[in-house]
Amino acid sequence: MRRRATISDVARAAGVSKGAVSFALNGRPGIAPATRERILRAASELGWTPSHRARALSSSRSLAVGLVVARTPETLGADPFFPAFIAGIESVLAEHGHALVLQVVTNERAEHDSYRRLAADGRVDGVFLTDLRSHDSRPSLLSGLGLPAVCVAPTPTWASIPAVAVDDRPGIAAATRHLIELGHKHVAHVAGSAGLVHGVSRREAWAGALRSAGLPEGPCVVADFSAAGGAAATKELLDRVDPPTAIVYANDLMAIAGMSTAIGRGIGVPADLSITGFDDTEVAAHLQPPLTSVRTDAIGWGRAAALCLLALLDGRDAPDPHLSPPELVVRASTAPPPDPHPTTARRRPASMRPRTETHR
Amino acid sequence: MRRRATISDVARAAGVSKGAVSFALNGRPGIAPATRERILRAASELGWTPSHRARALSSSRSLAVGLVVARTPETLGADPFFPAFIAGIESVLAEHGHALVLQVVTNERAEHDSYRRLAADGRVDGVFLTDLRSHDSRPSLLSGLGLPAVCVAPTPTWASIPAVAVDDRPGIAAATRHLIELGHKHVAHVAGSAGLVHGVSRREAWAGALRSAGLPEGPCVVADFSAAGGAAATKELLDRVDPPTAIVYANDLMAIAGMSTAIGRGIGVPADLSITGFDDTEVAAHLQPPLTSVRTDAIGWGRAAALCLLALLDGRDAPDPHLSPPELVVRASTAPPPDPHPTTARRRPASMRPRTETHR
DNA sequence: TTGTACGCGTTATCAT
DNA sequence: ATGATAACGCGTACAA
Numbered sequence: 001m002r003r004r005a006t007i008s009d010v011a012r013a014a015g016v017s018k019g020a021v022s023f024a025l026n027g028r029p030g031i032a033p034a035t036r037e038r039i040l041r042a043a044s045e046l047g048w049t050p051s052h053r054a055r056a057l058s059s060s061r062s063l064a065v066g067l068v069v070a071r072t073p074e075t076l077g078a079d080p081f082f083p084a085f086i087a088g089i090e091s092v093l094a095e096h097g098h099a100l101v102l103q104v105v106t107n108e109r110a111e112h113d114s115y116r117r118l119a120a121d122g123r124v125d126g127v128f129l130t131d132l133r134s135h136d137s138r139p140s141l142l143s144g145l146g147l148p149a150v151c152v153a154p155t156p157t158w159a160s161i162p163a164v165a166v167d168d169r170p171g172i173a174a175a176t177r178h179l180i181e182l183g184h185k186h187v188a189h190v191a192g193s194a195g196l197v198h199g200v201s202r203r204e205a206w207a208g209a210l211r212s213a214g215l216p217e218g219p220c221v222v223a224d225f226s227a228a229g230g231a232a233a234t235k236e237l238l239d240r241v242d243p244p245t246a247i248v249y250a251n252d253l254m255a256i257a258g259m260s261t262a263i264g265r266g267i268g269v270p271a272d273l274s275i276t277g278f279d280d281t282e283v284a285a286h287l288q289p290p291l292t293s294v295r296t297d298a299i300g301w302g303r304a305a306a307l308c309l310l311a312l313l314d315g316r317d318a319p320d321p322h323l324s325p326p327e328l329v330v331r332a333s334t335a336p337p338p339d340p341h342p343t344t345a346r347r348r349p350a351s352m353r354p355r356t357e358t359h360r
Numbered sequence: 361m362r363r364r365a366t367i368s369d370v371a372r373a374a375g376v377s378k379g380a381v382s383f384a385l386n387g388r389p390g391i392a393p394a395t396r397e398r399i400l401r402a403a404s405e406l407g408w409t410p411s412h413r414a415r416a417l418s419s420s421r422s423l424a425v426g427l428v429v430a431r432t433p434e435t436l437g438a439d440p441f442f443p444a445f446i447a448g449i450e451s452v453l454a455e456h457g458h459a460l461v462l463q464v465v466t467n468e469r470a471e472h473d474s475y476r477r478l479a480a481d482g483r484v485d486g487v488f489l490t491d492l493r494s495h496d497s498r499p500s501l502l503s504g505l506g507l508p509a510v511c512v513a514p515t516p517t518w519a520s521i522p523a524v525a526v527d528d529r530p531g532i533a534a535a536t537r538h539l540i541e542l543g544h545k546h547v548a549h550v551a552g553s554a555g556l557v558h559g560v561s562r563r564e565a566w567a568g569a570l571r572s573a574g575l576p577e578g579p580c581v582v583a584d585f586s587a588a589g590g591a592a593a594t595k596e597l598l599d600r601v602d603p604p605t606a607i608v609y610a611n612d613l614m615a616i617a618g619m620s621t622a623i624g625r626g627i628g629v630p631a632d633l634s635i636t637g638f639d640d641t642e643v644a645a646h647l648q649p650p651l652t653s654v655r656t657d658a659i660g661w662g663r664a665a666a667l668c669l670l671a672l673l674d675g676r677d678a679p680d681p682h683l684s685p686p687e688l689v690v691r692a693s694t695a696p697p698p699d700p701h702p703t704t705a706r707r708r709p710a711s712m713r714p715r716t717e718t719h720r
Numbered sequence: 721t722t723g724t725a726c727g728c729g730t731t732a733t734c735a736t
Numbered sequence: 737a738t739g740a741t742a743a744c745g746c747g748t749a750c751a752a
Contacts, residue, residue, distance in 0.1 A: 007729055017740050022730060030738060052481035053422060054728030057413045057745055064461070073444035073659060078642040080437030083464070087433040090464045094474075099483055101424070102462040104443070104450045114454075121412035123459055227646040257646035264648050282438040283643065286587040286617035288624050299433060367747060377722050382747060390721070414746030417727055723752080728745105735740075 005048040014042035025050065064099040065309055066124035070111040070131065075226065076104070078253050080281050081298050085152075088302020089128070096310055098125075112141060119145040126309050128152055129161065132197040150309040152301065154201040162312055164305045164321065168198060168278070169205035171294035171326030172248065175276040176209035178292070178328055179246040183336045184274060188218045188244035190233040190254050192225040199225070202250045202278065218244055223254055230254025234261040238273075245273060245337035252277035252284050252293055259291065259333060270335035280329055290331035297324040365408040374402040385410065424459040425669055426484035430471040430491065435586065436464070438613050440641050441658050445512075448662020449488070456670055458485075472501060479505040486669050488512055489521065492557040510669040512661065514561040522672055524665045524681060528558060528638070529565035531654035531686030532608065535636040536569035538652070538688055539606040543696045544634060548578045548604035550593040550614050552585040559585070562610045562638065578604055583614055590614025594621040598633075605633060605697035612637035612644050612653055619651065619693060630695035640689055650691035657684040 011018045016039060024031050024039040031039070056062050067086070069076060076082060086100070093100055101124050103114045115138070118124050126148035129138055139160050142149045151163040179187050189206040192199030199222075207217050221236050223229030230249060234257070237244055249255035255277030262273050269275055269289055277284060280295035304321030311318040371378045376399060383391050384399040391399070416422050427446070429436060436442060446460070453460055461484050463474045475498070478484050486508035489498055499520050502509045511523040539547050549566040552559030559582075567577050581596050583589030590609060594617070597604055609615035615637030622633050629635055629649055637644060640655035664681030671678040 006727085018729075019731075019741075020739060023739090026730090032738065035738080049480040051417075051728055052483055053413070053417045053420075054745095055730080057411075057417045057747095058728070058730045060413075060745070062413065071443075073447040074440070074642050076443035076447070077440030080434070082443075083431075083436035084433035086462065087436070087464045087466075090462075094463070097481075099461045100463070101459045102446065102450075103454070103460070104447045106447075120409040121457075123412055227642050231646055253643060256643050260646050260648035260650075282434050282587050283613060283616050286591055286620050288620035290620075366745085378747075379723080379749080380721060382749090383721085386748095392721090395721085411746055415748080417729095418746070418748045420727075721752100723750105725750085726748085730744085732743080733741085736738080 004051070005046040007048070007050065009046055010039065010043045010048050013046060014039045060122075061125050061313075062122055063097060064101050064124045065093065065306075065313075066101045066103065066115075066118045066127040067130070068103045068105060068111055068114045068118070068127065070105050070108065072106060073104075078227070079225075079251075080279055081296075084298035085130075085302040085305075088299035088304075089306040090302075091299075092303050092306035092310070098310065108137075111138075115141060115145065115147065119147045125313050126150070128305055128309065133195050134197060134200065136197075148309070148312050150305055150312060152305050154198050162308060162318065164301065164308050164318075166198075166296075166301045166323075167201075168294075168296060168326060169201055169208075171278060171296060171328065172202045172205035172250075173209040174326065174328040175278070175292070175294055176206050176248050177213070178330060179248065179274055179276065179334060180209070180213045180215065182246075182274065182334060184246040185215060185337070186218055186242065186244040187215070187246045187248060188237050189220040190230055190237070190247055190249045190258060191220055191222045192250040192254075194222050196225075199250060206248050223250075225251050225254060227253050227257040230257035231261045234258035238262065238265060238267065243273075246275070246334070247273065248276050250278055252279045252281040252291065255291060255293070255333075256281075256283070256287060259287070259289075270333050272338050274334040274337070276334060284329075285331065287333075289333045292331045292334040293329050295327045295329050297326070300324055364411075365406040367408070367410065369406055370399065370403045370408050373406060374399045420482075421485050421673075422482055423457060424461050424484045425453065425666075425673075426461045426463065426475075426478045426487040427490070428463045428465060428471055428474045428478070428487065430465050430468065432466060433464075438587070439585075439611070440639055441656075444658035445490075445662040445665075448659035448664075449666040450662075451659075452663050452666035452670070458670065468497075471498075475501060475505065475507065479507045485673050486510070488665055488669065493555050494557060494560065496557075508669070508672050510665055510672060512665050513557050515557065522668060522678065524661065524668050524678075526558075526656075526661045526683075527561075528654075528656060528686060529561055529568075531638060531656060531688065532562045532565035532610075533569040534686065534688040535638070535652070535654055536566050536608050537573070538690065539608065539634055539636065539694060540569070540573045540575065542606075542634065542694060544606040545575060545697070546578055546602065546604040547575070547606045547608060548597050549580040550590055550597070550607060550609045550618060551580055551582045552610040552614075554582050556585075559610060566608050583610075585611050585614060587613050587617040590617035591621045594618035598622065598625060598627065603633075606635070606694070607633065608636050610638055612639040612641040612651065615651060615653070615693075616641075616643070616647065619647070619649075630693050632698050634694040634697070636694060644689075645691065647693075649693045652691045652694040653689050655687045655689050657686070660684055 011021045024036045105111045129151045132153040151161045191203040221233035223233040277291050277293035280293040284291040284293045300323045308318040371381045384396045465471045489511040492513040511521045551563040581593035583593040619635050637651050637653035640653040644651040644653045660683045668678040
């Protein structure tokens with residue numbers, strides 16, 4: 001296997017200078033069409049592709065962008081958002097010759113180190129900022145590092161950093177309204193981590209939808225987006241003297257765990273308790289009962305974030321992203337609430353019902 | 361914000377040459393301890409870090425490795441393997457100053473293009489090969505491109521490419537044996553794609569476990585690792601004149617869909633049908649009933665694969681990986697088969713039972 | 721230890 | 737308007 005062709009080889013073959021080859025390749029003016037043609041043909045005959053390394057050195061750009069994810073493998077693996085988001089990013093980056101450098105870290109300290117290293121090494125030209133926290137130290141870190149960044153968060157209120165709004169609030173609001181329209185008056189919420197902006201924003205969307213409907217705010221238990229957290233929160237809600245007839249969960253994972261918890265207690269879903277999730281995980285449609293959930297355009301968000309970051313790097317304005325709005329997917333886990341005044345008492349306190357159900 | 365310090369700045373500050381700085385930094389002999397000390401102090405005072413770009417150009421290495429994933433966002437998002445695998449890779453790469461370049465593509469053509477581009481650009485020094493297919497064209501493509509690669513597959517029988525064996529067969533075998541020990545004699549399998557090596561190897565492990573126990577091979581339906589596929593395969597098995605009393609699924613996603621399908625038909629799990637999954641997804645423990653599954657050491661596989669690839673790039677032998685064996689996690693979705701000769705007929709054909717169950 | 725050529729495009733400066 | 741020439745970016749490696 002012979003040595004890779006270099007720009008000098010092409011220049012020699014085409015009988016021009018290196019500079020001319022560079023100009024021809026990059027479509028810049030100052031090269032006669034005939035010459036340009038000759039250069040391009042020579043390049044293709046030699047199978048020459050500009051060396052990414054040399055280009056990165058001379059242009060002081062790495063042609064790569066970074067994504068640092070601070071999540072445990074479990075949290076990452078249970079969330080369909082990231083793969084879709086990354087796929088969206090990729091689809092844009094590939095068109096522009098950029099690569100995605102992914103870092104997975106497990107704690108905040110490692111996260112900072114990761115950004116510092118990316119910046120110090122000049123490994124990337126910019127980064128995405130996801131899973132924004134309520135008092136996030138990363139924006140100031142990144143501006144201190146001089147590393148361009150695009151923030152991916154529900155609320156575009158981060159003045160210091162350009163943001164792509166991934167507003168999940170309409171989705172949660174739609175789920176809540178759906179329950180209200182079914183007749184529910186006691187709609188609880190199992191929230192994601194209070195430390196995460198999208199945990200808080202989803203909670204606010206639920207509360208806002210209840211307010212808009214003139215209903216009193218239902219109970220809310222703050223969990224952590226995990227299955228175990230969802231199960232625990234559900235137990236807490238069901239143990240109340242006045243248990244809700246419907247629960248809006250901040251994600252599918254908690255909703256699934258919550259649904260199982262309820263069914264395990266002999267509480268019928270949706271007969272006694274309606275449940276909504278968020279994310280529309282692939283399993284959601286294949287549960288028993290199938291889970292009503294909210295589908296979001298994670299791929300579109302990824303595309304939008306990538307376009308925004310690339311524009312930022314080029315000093316251009318970000319194109320206006322057109323994202324599909326979140327879509328409520330109604331399935332069988334939601335139904336009208338149980339009759340509050342039944343002829344015969346159908347609903348006993350959970351503690352008096354059998355602990356498990358036999359399905360046969 | 362001033363210009364980044366360069367190696368020349370450090371050399372000047374320390375009163376030595378660039379070469380001396382390079383030697384001192386890389387801990388190579390030929391520099392007096394006192395001089396080395398002085399150089400390192402100057403470097404740290406100037407906040408100098410070697411430029412990754414310059415180093416990549418001069419050493420003809422990119423200090424990055426690639427992972428091309430050919431999956432749809434849905435398939436990727438429903439599978440906990442990849443995040444954990446990537447986390448494992450990262451933990452090793454970070455220690456060695458390498459970065460991970462991730463590409464997500466949706467079809468085989470784009471996959472080839474992706475590898476070609478990574479190689480042509482010199483973007484990475486090597487790649488991981490995952491989701492190996494039965495007649496995979498990538499090994500020859502990669503050897504043609506001269507791109508070092510490490511193969512991550514259940515069977516290390518790919519002579520052309522070094523492989524890290526991620527043998528999932530013991531896990532499936534353990535699940536099958538567990539069912540046999542419970543007394544099951546009709547153990548079916550819902551397989552993953554026949555085109556994927558790990559789809560085939562899991563199937564073989566199931567068949568082998570039955571053979572070893574002296575049982576006849578049960579029915580097998582080939583699906584595609586998806587929830588919809590798992591549901592359809594389950595229907596097919598349950599519609600047989602002689603439905604199985606237990607089903608070994610090739611992954612959790614199909615198992616969950618299958619379990620819901622069974623329950624939706626009024627078939628009790630595990631009373632009438634035992635079910636095992638594979639992956640031990642986070643939701644598995646929080647289903648109703650909780651799913652018996654197999655937990656694998658995906659992080660360890662990631663670490664091993666990364667160590668192997670780095671060794672390959674350095675021309676060293678790969679260190680012997682010590683991986684945790686797959687662990688069968690027994691939960692409530694498996695139980696002894698229903699009594700074949702009950703005093704009263706407990707089991708009617710599915711078609712005669714109510715279509716859905718009310719849980720209250 | 722030092723000096724210097726080298727890796728490979730990009731771009732500013734010049735010449736026609 | 738075309739194109740050549742040379743400096744540049746920054747660390748590595750080899751001869752001196």
